[in-house]
Amino acid sequence: MRAALFYFSGTGNTWRTANLYAARLQRSGWGTEVVAVESALRSGLMPDRDCLGVGFPVYAFGPPRVVDRFLHMLPSGKGRLAFVWAVAGGIVGGATAIVCDRLEAYGYRVVHERAYVVPENVHWSWSKPAVAARAKERAWSRIEGLVARAADELAAGRVRRARPGHVRRGLMSGGMWRWYMRSGAHAGRYIGVTAACRPCGLCAAACPTSAMPSIPLEHRVGSECTFCLRCASICPRQAVTVRLLPGITSILHRHLEPGYGDDVPKAMSMASERRT
Ligand SMILES: Cc1cc2nc3c(=O)[nH]c(=O)nc-3n(C[C@H](O)[C@H](O)[C@H](O)COP(=O)(O)O)c2cc1C
Ligand code: SF4
Ligand code: SF4
Known part of the structure; x- marks a missing residue:
């Protein structure tokens, strides 16, 4: 099989x-x-x-x-x-x-x-x-x-x-x-970036839907966001925040499963190789 x-x-x-x-x-x-x-x-x-x-x-x-x-x-x-x-x-x-x-x-x-x-x-x-x-x-x-x-x-x-x-x-x-499925239009309200960001591009490269801009401090997260929180987990500066309620930025532990970080960029580059 x-x-x-x-x-x-x-x-x-x-x-x-x-x-x-x-x-x-x-x-x-x-x-x-x-x-x-x-x-x-x-x-x-x-x-x-x-x-x-x-x-x-x-x-x-x-x-x-x-x-x-x-x-x-x-x-x-x-x-x-x-x-x-x-x-x-x-x-x-x-x-x-x-x-x-x-x-x-x-x-x-x-x-x-x-x-x-x-x-x-x-x-x-x-x-x-x-x-x-x-x-x-x-x-x-x-x-x-x-x-x-x-x-x-x-x-x-x-x-x-x-x-x-x-x-x-x-x-x-x-x-x-159904509410979640319709909520992409408001992604930028929930996923934010703090001034700790030094635009390294890691979160944008790892984003599965290309919703994360490469300079996140200047642009909002796009409506394709699937709310996977990979960006928040991969950011080396813990600069990506999750806002559960407007105005309230949560303090969360966020990290990738050990070993997954090595596989994420591989998946992304495989995807772009196949595209070209
Ligand atoms: C936007 C969002 C919604 C979630 N909703 C649920 C849920 O309804 N029920 C639940 O048990 N866990 C929920 N979770 C938790 C995830 O299912 C859980 O963290 C899972 O381990 C993530 O798997 P991953 O590491 O493969 O992304 C949610 C997580 C996120 C980010
Ligand atoms: S990974 Fe973190 S530091 Fe790098 S661009 Fe994204 S938010 Fe900024
Ligand atoms: S939560 Fe997931 S889909 Fe949304 S911007 Fe971050 S990495 Fe991309």
Whole structure:
């Protein structure tokens, strides 16, 4: 079996799970290719494989806007296998169901659906960084076991689907997610840059949607912003801020998942190479 695992990851958690899935499926003899959604969107290239995996972080009880755009460009599934997984900070709502419904509408046969609750990389925490990092790694060793089990089920052909009720599907994902999907026009209200910025261009290069301007102090974040907070997590000067309410700038811990920073520029340069 050959599988293409498409993932979107703002700060690296979903990227980490994508690589865990790929490594475990390879142990079962699968050929796997892990592709960042933004690379596929920029290049327009879609590897033709027997099985499609889609992984994403939960935003407002649904998939990120950039994942929604990616789903729109998928070719017809013609009965091909698909699996879906989501990574959340706490409450998944009907996020995986939204993506499964879309894949099924395009003719994919979704056989496996899972969600993982993982410690966030952008958060409020009073713990010392070393203590928080140890707690996080403990959580990850549990997630690694869960992903391994999911990949083994997938390889063994076991079907696992979630059936969210009306509250999760309708109220949460219907209301909050629709609001999030429309909120791009106000991105500049929520993502800001302080005077600590020395325009190094890193956040703009890493932005998956090209919404971050290369001189962020002079221009606003564009409406394509998917609110992934990668810019806030990658900035070496912690100059990108997240405003949750107008006028209130939050004090958050923000960092990328270890190792993800090496992969982000690679994904971006791959995308531009394929474009040219
Ligand atoms: C804009 C936004 C909305 C979010 N909404 C939710 C949510 O509804 N439920 C939840 O459990 N986590 C939510 N989260 C937390 C992310 O799902 C979580 O941080 C995840 O680990 C991010 O994955 P990544 O590192 O791959 O980007 C949200 C995060 C962001 C940035
Ligand atoms: S990464 Fe930080 S310092 Fe560099 S341009 Fe962006 S906001 Fe400014
Ligand atoms: S501007 Fe920042 S939060 Fe918005 S899409 Fe780009 S990297 Fe993500």
